[in-house]
Amino acid sequence: MPQPGGWRGDPVWLAEVLRAEGLDVVEFPGWRNRGHGDFKDIRGVMVHHTGSDTASAESIARGRPDLAGPLSQLHIARDGTVTVVAAGVAWHAGVGMYPWLPANMGNWHTIGIECANSGTSPTAPHRRNWPDAQYAALIGCCAAICRRLGVPATRTIGHKEYAGRAQGKWDPGGIDMDRLRRDVAARIGSVGGGPRPRPTVPVGEYAEVLLYRGSRGPQVAELQRRLKHAYAAYAGDLRIDGVYGPDTEAAVREFQRRTAGLKVDGVVGPATAAALRLRLVDPDPDAG
Ligand SMILES: [Zn+2]
Known part of the structure; x- marks a missing residue:
């Protein structure tokens, strides 16, 4: 059931597209061949926090004793470094639902982004404990991927919106997803020939x-x-x-x-x- 927008096949273009967005990109060894099989059509992006400010890209690639890696396609460090971990399917979404996703099939239809962040708490205000560099890189990744998929910023969702209360998921903590989507929409529109923002502070x-x-x-x-x-x-x-x-x-x-x-x-x-x-x-x- 192809939809307008979306992408068929694995996103082997991730590193190139993120670099073109101006992001600091690290290619984790073997990322092109890492994954739990091939994607179905890719329809959007799902954002996560790792649960720890220090979780490394390697931990995302390798996984945990109870869950084999890769745990997502991308890892964003607190200094804004984006590591491409896998081009194949990753175990990040688990059970859940969202209007443009088949129930419980998020892993086969979304690119997962794990951000090294404790999440602070389920009620933390927007961007509490999110360094500027990390938040900016998150916006850049979501915008670059949505643009490549040919989908709007509304295709960026949080794990908490998909897995919700039933799964006890509240990541990404400290991120108001509506505000993130607005920032992603602005970024999507600001690249590719649009007018550059003019400085407003007199300097x-x-x-x-x-x-x-x-x-x-x-x-x-x-x-x-x-x-x-x-x-x-x-x-x-x-x-x-x-x-x-x-x-x-x-x-x-x-x-x-x-x-x-x-x-x-x-x-x-x-x-x-x-x-x-x-x-x-x-x-x-x-x-x-
Ligand atoms: Zn998650």
């Missing part, structure tokens, strides 16, 4: 700065020069090549981590540029 001369993974040019080279020389303790080896790659992003994140008041997102917007005292480069000197 003087830096209002126009927006550099991120994939950016290129003299302003990126100036950013690298500044990081390399002023923050040599962690950016001393940075290559000044004018390409905003993983190393530049890592250095920016480290700078943000060490600077009070900055969001750790690896993106140089006005606030980060101002904190760096980045020298501004005329983007197009020939334009007069």
Whole structure:
């Protein structure tokens, strides 16, 4: 029963699609061949917490004595690192139901995302104990997958919505699923040629700065020069090549981590540029 949207076969495209979203992606060895058999048509995404802030991607790949891994396709660490663990079916959904899923068949129709998080409690407010980097990576993963499946953000559900009270499932704790879906919808719409959000905070001369993974040019080279020389303790080896790659992003994140008041997102917007005292480069000197 093919539906509009959805995907037939295993999602061997996961690493590529998540990287294209700008996420920090780690490929767990053997992920393409790991799984409990093949998917039916993939219809959406199911979000979980691991139950522990320190649960590793390896624990998701290997599973537990009572439940063989993989326990989900993706693992998101608290620093936002996304590990692709499996392309085949994983034991994450168990028994449950949801309008666009056949009863108890969630494992064969959804991609599971396990986030390293205690969940805090069933009544924790939205994003309690969810670091910015982890929440941002979760939004990015859900958006990238929904976009690839050709389905809307409403196809992102929580284990607690599927397995509900009957199963005693309350994960992901500290996540208001409606708010997550709104954030995913905004992210889906903001990529692929849509208008870029404009900075709303007045930050003087830096209002126009927006550099991120994939950016290129003299302003990126100036950013690298500044990081390399002023923050040599962690950016001393940075290559000044004018390409905003993983190393530049890592250095920016480290700078943000060490600077009070900055969001750790690896993106140089006005606030980060101002904190760096980045020298501004005329983007197009020939334009007069
Ligand atoms: Zn779960």
